[in-house]
Amino acid sequence: xxxxxxxxxxxxxxxxxxxxxxxxxxxxxxxxxxxxxxxxxxxxxxxxxxxxxxxxxxxxxxxxxxxxxxxxxxxxxxxxxxxxxxxxxxxxxxxxxxxxxxxxxxxxxxxxxxxxxxxxxxxxxxxxxxxxxxxxxxxxxxxxxxxxxxxxxxxxxxxxxxxxxxxxxxxxxxxxxxxxxxxxxxxxxxxxxxxxxxxxxxxxxxxxxxxxxxxxxxxxxxxxxxxxxxxxxxxxxxxxxxxxxxxxxxxxxxxxxxxxxxxxxxxxxxxxxxxxxxxxxxxxxxxxxxxxxxxxxxxxxxxxxxxxxxxxxxxxxxxxxxxxxxxxxxxxxxxxxxxxxxxxxxxxxxxxxxxxxxxxxxxxxxxxxxxxxxxxxxxxxxxxxxxxxxxxxxxxxxxxxxxxxxxxxxxxxxxxxxxxxxxxxxxxxxxxxxxxxxxxxxxxxxxxxxxxxxxxxxxxxxxxxxxxx
Amino acid sequence: xxxxxxxxxxxxxxxxxxxxxxxxxxxxxxxxxxxxxxxxxxxxxxxxxxxxxxxxxxxxxxxxxxxxxxxxxxxxxxxxxxxxxxxxxxxxxxxxxxxxxxxxxxxxxxxxxxxxxxxxxxxxxxxxxxxxxxxxxxxxxxxxxxxxxxxxxxxxxxxxxxxxxxxxxxxxxxxxxx
Numbered sequence: 078x079x080x081x082x083x084x085x086x087x088x089x090x091x092x093x094x095x096x097x098x099x100x101x102x103x104x105x106x107x108x109x110x111x112x113x114x115x116x117x118x119x120x121x122x123x124x125x126x127x128x129x130x131x132x133x134x135x136x137x138x139x140x141x142x143x144x145x146x147x148x149x150x151x152x153x154x155x156x157x158x159x160x161x162x163x164x165x166x167x168x169x170x171x172x173x174x175x176x177x178x179x180x181x182x183x184x185x186x187x188x189x190x191x192x193x194x195x196x197x198x199x200x201x202x203x204x205x206x207x208x209x210x211x212x213x214x215x216x217x218x219x220x221x222x223x224x225x226x227x228x229x230x231x232x233x234x235x236x237x238x239x240x241x242x243x244x245x246x247x248x249x250x251x252x253x254x255x256x257x258x259x260x261x262x263x264x265x266x267x268x269x270x271x272x273x274x275x276x277x278x279x280x281x282x283x284x285x286x287x288x289x290x291x292x293x294x295x296x297x298x299x300x301x302x303x304x305x306x307x308x309x310x311x312x313x314x315x316x317x318x319x320x321x322x323x324x325x326x327x328x329x330x331x332x333x334x335x336x337x338x339x340x341x342x343x344x345x346x347x348x349x350x351x352x353x354x355x356x357x358x359x360x361x362x363x364x365x366x367x368x369x370x371x372x373x374x375x376x377x378x379x380x381x382x383x384x385x386x387x388x389x390x391x392x393x394x395x396x397x398x399x400x401x402x403x404x405x406x407x408x409x410x411x412x413x414x415x416x417x418x419x420x421x422x423x424x425x426x427x428x429x430x431x432x433x434x435x436x437x438x439x440x441x442x443x444x445x446x447x448x449x450x451x452x453x454x455x456x457x458x459x460x461x462x463x464x465x466x467x468x469x470x471x472x473x474x475x476x477x478x479x480x481x482x483x484x485x486x487x488x489x490x491x492x493x494x495x496x497x498x499x500x501x502x503x504x505x506x507x508x509x510x511x512x513x514x515x516x517x518x519x520x521x522x523x524x525x526x527x528x529x530x531x532x533x534x535x536x537x538x539x540x541x542x543x544x545x546x
Numbered sequence: 547x548x549x550x551x552x553x554x555x556x557x558x559x560x561x562x563x564x565x566x567x568x569x570x571x572x573x574x575x576x577x578x579x580x581x582x583x584x585x586x587x588x589x590x591x592x593x594x595x596x597x598x599x600x601x602x603x604x605x606x607x608x609x610x611x612x613x614x615x616x617x618x619x620x621x622x623x624x625x626x627x628x629x630x631x632x633x634x635x636x637x638x639x640x641x642x643x644x645x646x647x648x649x650x651x652x653x654x655x656x657x658x659x660x661x662x663x664x665x666x667x668x669x670x671x672x673x674x675x676x677x678x679x680x681x682x683x684x685x686x687x688x689x690x691x692x693x694x695x696x697x698x699x700x701x702x703x704x705x706x707x708x709x710x711x712x713x714x715x716x717x718x719x720x721x722x723x724x
Contacts, residue, residue: 094687095582095583095686095687099582099686099687220617220621227625228626229622230621231628232618232622232648233628235647237648238648238651241648241651241652245651245654245655248658249654249659252658252659253658256662256665259671263685264582264685267679267682267683267684267685268682268685268686279676280674282671282677283666283672283675284670284675284677285669285671285679286580286670286671286677286679287581287582288580288679289578289579289585290578290594292581292583292584293594293596294669295584296584297597297599298599298661298662298665301599301600301603301661302658302661302662305603305654305657305658308650308654309654312650316647515582516584517583543560
């Protein structure tokens with residue numbers, strides 16, 4: 078173990094021992110959940126059921142029950158899809174990229190962020206499926222010879238790339254998450270007393286032993302999966318952006334889309350992580366493990382990615398003018414000043430201007446302000462996708478077919494429903510799964526625990542004795 | 547003499563690490579160590595070879611990219627060439643660029659899942675497997691060293707127990723295996 082520089086602020090506060098870490102994280106699983114948990118679960122279930130009802134109605138009636146028309150053929154469905162995929166990017170980014178960079182602060186957020194990723198990608202995947210209108214034929218997107226001949230799916234199409242990208246991303250994230258969970262399930266298995274819990278966690282922990290060779294393999298697998306997942310994160314959202322960038326619609330046909338979408342995804346993903354983690358830390362009393370320093374690190378990532386997004390918005394405007402293509406120029410002028418000006422300026426305010434407030438240390442170290450900003454960014458990023466999709470479509474080449482898109486109650490219901498379903502999953506996760514990686518937090522206790530760093534309590538005199546290591 | 551397995555339990559990873567060093571320096575073979583978290587630096591002390599899982603991942607990845615190239619070539623070039631805006635549909639080479647995203651995704655898919663499955667099998671961690679750690683506390687805050695007398699026949703039993711005693715363990719348990 079290496080002693081960490083004193084300049085680095087401790088990541089684990091209080092006077093913690095290995096035992097305390099286990100206790101703090103497993104306590105919410107063993108204890109009876111608080112009343113608020115049941116209330117939140119009930120609310121989420123009601124919203125989720127409403128959403129499922131809307132989906133059933135949609136499948137029964139047809140995609141015509143959405144507010145789409147001849148000109149605006151893609152609207153809330155794909156907006157929601159891209160929004161959810163974007164949110165799903167922070168989890169694997171936190172796990173993979175920050176693991177490769179050996180950032181110890183990731184242990185405070187990686188488990189919950191990975192869970193968020195998986196649930197968000199589930200929600201994202203729902204939209205293309207229901208958008209097909211015939212959900213039960215969803216498997217047609219895979220390369221199976223068509224029943225009526227030997228025609229295959231089109232491997233030249235970005236929509237098919239998306240199928241492969243999203244399904245690879247979902248399954249690799251799931252594996253990454255679960256491999257990290259196995260040792261923690263073993264900790265729960267060896268500790269809980271309720272027979273039913275013991276049985277369930279025994280199955281979930283796959284008979285983990287924690288011998289030296291297993292840990293050796295564990296670390297190698299985590300590292301290699303991180304190495305594989307990092308380019309995957311970048312490729313997935315690049316491919317999502319190709320859905321637009323490879324088309325010839327003015328406003329979509331731009332080469333800046335891949336980096337712009339990727340940074341936008343990370344931006345919105347971190348915002349969602351903040352929204353969820355700030356609630357979780359209060360509800361589960363995890364203040365010692367996730368504190369102002371972690372929030373500040375996340376806010377720094379938000380400033381960086383938010384600024385990249387801002388530069389991309391401005392570059393798009395510049396290129397549309399500089400290209401000299403009048404359709405392209407009009408598409409952007411129409412975005413900012415046309416009938417959808419309000420959504421454009423909502424996007425600009427939420428995504429470009431407001432994150433810049435984090436340059437003030439006082440604001441980026443304020444938990445209340447960070448929570449507020451995370452909601453603002455989530456809203457802003459939804460508007461970004463809406464702006465890209467609807468404002469580019471609603472005025473096409475023929476002015477007689479120009480329209481205005483109005484969402485129907487089914488549009489709204491399906492979107493709200495996915496938020497409900499997401500929160501049902503997330504609440505169940507936070508109740509039954511360890512929300513922080515127990516084993517990995519223990520590895521940083523001696524180097525980043527406040528008591529060990531400052532030499533008081535349980536860490537008294539530790540580094541005086543072990544400076545030789 | 548019946549073969550025995552000695553489990554020495556420690557309440558701190560550094561105590562175990564120092565103990566293992568002490569034992570190995572005195573020519574004792576430590577079979578294994580059970581810990582609630584990865585112990586960095588224990589592997590070379592007790593003589594555990596680095597894992598080759600990363601190599602398997604590379605091989606699964608190579609398999610994935612080959613399968614993707616062969617599969618897409620068959621579907622798009624050989625079996626049913628599609629005319630998409632008159633783009634070349636008769637040669638893999640000229641059509642390759644638009645297949646790259648799926649080559650990449652499929653490579654990652656195979657590399658990641660292949661390695662993960664190999665990992666689970668090699669660790670004997672599969673659904674329904676019984677837990678095999680010597681003490682339930684080793685997943686919480688205790689660290690256990692496993693020493694087999696069958697691997698240490700060159701040391702007298704009394705010497706061995708003295709050496710283990712020197713390491714300052716918390717508890718010790720001996721199990722005979724017949």
